[in-house]
Amino acid sequence: MSEQELLSRLSLNQITTERWSLKEAAEGCARAGIGWIAPWRHKVQEAGLAESKRYIRDNGLRVSSLCRGGMFPAATAGEREARLDDNRRAVEEAAELGADVLVLVCGPSPTPDIAQAREWVREGIEKLAPFAKQHGVKLAIEPLHPMYAAERSVIVTLAQANSLAERFSPDEVGVVVDVFHVWWDPELYGEIKRAGSRILGFHVSDWIVPTPDMLLGRGMMGDGVIEIRKIRSAVEAAGYRGPIEVEIFNQAIWDMQGDEALALTKERFLKHV
Incomplete structure (x- = not known):
């Protein structure tokens, strides 16, 4: 290229x-x-x-995308419905802006029951997907690095994101591969291949050593340890262009x-x- x-x-x-x-x-x-x-x-x-x-x-x-939807888990049914309403607004905004991808940062657990939170994520996507499809918008699940599990997302590996996305049609739900969040994963390349046509986005930055800040610690490409070009090659081999x-x-x-x-x-x- x-x-x-x-x-x-x-x-x-x-x-x-x-x-x-x-x-x-x-x-x-x-x-x-x-x-x-x-x-x-x-x-x-x-x-x-x-x-x-x-x-x-x-x-x-x-x-290329609108960021972000998601944040599905909440302690009460009313709060979860309010978050779903906000996601519907996000879909409408994406469609109006000409974005066919809405990135989902799925949300942390409001209780110590992380398995329940993941079930609420599934339920939220299940309710949102038909609405998004009507608007021509695909939902892209972005797994976050495990250090964010308690604050931003209970979906922390590409394998989890793939398993969740595979419950839905490929024209409704896919995944985002963000190198900052997935570079460490020993199953990464197999999971990229598994994702295939479900890859809806590819994000790049770098992992700085030592990491200066949990949230604001991403580096410019080349300032850290991520094999960015190797991951890009794998994503392209899986079909993403x-x-x-x-x-x-x-x-x-x-x-x-x-x-x-x-x-x-x-x-x-x-x-x-």
Whole structure:
């Protein structure tokens, strides 16, 4: 694959430039020659859905995904239904923005019963999937690193995500392979092959040693220990040829000027992805 072909797949996951509004991020992508963007819902809500759509359209961008839905487990049936309602709104937002993928960060357990929480995740996706299909949006389960099990997601391996996705049609539910969350897994390459056509997204960053922060510790590609290119090759061998999102939670990168961060992103993307 040529550099130009690879660069054509680069998508800015908006969290990488957290200080930018959606308008600023869209304009920055246009200046940098990045053709894809993955907005976060809080940024869309700040701008308004109609204005967000206009910013993306006017800057000639395509939307690789919307982040995020999920967070299904809750202590009461009423709370779980409220979260499902919010997920339906997320589906509608994704459809309006032209995103055919809604990323699901499935949510932590509200009690010590983690098995029950995983069952609530399954139930939530089961209820949401038909609604998403009606809107032309696929649900992409993103397994998170196990260190996030108590705070962000009880789905912590690609095997778990695959098993959950396989309960549904491939045109309804798939998975996201995020190298930060899965690189450590001894079953990774077998599970990537198993996911196959269900892979709906591929996210890149790096794992810094020592890890400076549990949440804001992701590194720019090349600053850590992840075999990013090997994982990309496996994802492509499984059939995924879609956009590749750079998704980095890191205060030092957030503190950069946005255009500087995008320039570094492009450089490292071509060198290490």
